[in-house]
Amino acid sequence: MLGQTSRTKEDNEEDVSSSPVSRRTCFRLTTTALSSVLGFTSVSAAQGVSRQATLTYPIRPGTKEETTVYVTEAPKPGPTVMIVGGQHGNEEAGYTAGEAITDWNIDAGKLVLIPRANQPAIRQDSYGGLEGNLNRHFPAGERPESDLARSIWNVVLEHQPDFLWDLHSSKGIYSEGTGVGQAIFPTAAGDAATQANALKAYLNRTVVDDYPNRYQFTGYNQKTDGMRDMLIDKMGADLATPAAIFETTRDGLDLEIQVTFTTAAVQRFLERYGLLESGTNP
Numbered sequence: 001m002l003g004q005t006s007r008t009k010e011d012n013e014e015d016v017s018s019s020p021v022s023r024r025t026c027f028r029l030t031t032t033a034l035s036s037v038l039g040f041t042s043v044s045a046a047q048g049v050s051r052q053a054t055l056t057y058p059i060r061p062g063t064k065e066e067t068t069v070y071v072t073e074a075p076k077p078g079p080t081v082m083i084v085g086g087q088h089g090n091e092e093a094g095y096t097a098g099e100a101i102t103d104w105n106i107d108a109g110k111l112v113l114i115p116r117a118n119q120p121a122i123r124q125d126s127y128g129g130l131e132g133n134l135n136r137h138f139p140a141g142e143r144p145e146s147d148l149a150r151s152i153w154n155v156v157l158e159h160q161p162d163f164l165w166d167l168h169s170s171k172g173i174y175s176e177g178t179g180v181g182q183a184i185f186p187t188a189a190g191d192a193a194t195q196a197n198a199l200k201a202y203l204n205r206t207v208v209d210d211y212p213n214r215y216q217f218t219g220y221n222q223k224t225d226g227m228r229d230m231l232i233d234k235m236g237a238d239l240a241t242p243a244a245i246f247e248t249t250r251d252g253l254d255l256e257i258q259v260t261f262t263t264a265a266v267q268r269f270l271e272r273y274g275l276l277e278s279g280t281n282p
């Protein structure tokens with residue numbers, strides 16, 4: 001959720017993981033194709049055609065907050081996009097989509113993923129973690145307020161993303177005034193609003209078009225960054241880097257659908273930003 005301070009435990013959602021095309025599937029198709037052309041055995045082909053490597057490393061190692069950073073770099077240069085899920089532990093769509101995206105290949109640039117930002121909150125299925133609402137620990141112009149927030153911010157500083165997405169879900173729907181779901185909230189920085197508007201139009205035209213109108217994506221475009229202590233605000237205020245929060249809703253949608261909306265949004269954005277070639281499965 002974007003604005004609520006509710007810490008109540010939500011109803012459990014159906015536990016469905018979603019990853020339409022896994023890295024393993026892509027890899028096997030690639031090696032098979034090259035094997036037939038080049039005459040490699042599958043083993044040597046598998047060693048020779050890896051398009052990219054995913055580097056993983058922990059932040060907050062050895063603590064209850066330990067979580068994994070995934071860095072996937074394509075041989076072809078391009079922008080760096082960072083994606084964070086699971087700041088709020090009861091918002092399953094964000095971290096489930098984040099985990100699915102760890103399997104994706106990209107065609108250019110670099111993808112930095114922290115799918116499960118707040119592990120204690122996720123384990124407890126609670127909004128906040130050990131030190132409350134993680135997404136209020138990022139004051140503009142100041143040091144982040146918790147060890148976990150500082151570790152996440154250090155990942156930002158290390159990789160200097162060109163755009164950051166923060167994946168969430170809400171109990172309600174923004175256009176109905178019951179929450180912040182089915183909405184995208186960009187920062188004022190850079191092309192965040194342009195990207196958000198294009199993505200909303202795409203999702204409404206092609207992804208939620210068969211759903212009731214209440215699931216159309218809305219959201220406002222922020223005028224000033226740094227007014228709230230959110231990660232995306234700090235991106236805009238301190239680094240002038242565009243960022244946006246993506247919110248699906250748990251109202252009437254099972255987890256699998258929420259995750260599908262979220263991964264569809266990320267895929268389309270990565271195509272627009274040049275990390276994925278259009279029309280290919282990541």
Ligand SMILES: [Zn+2]
Pocket residue numbers: 001002088091168169
């Ligand atoms: Zn949230």
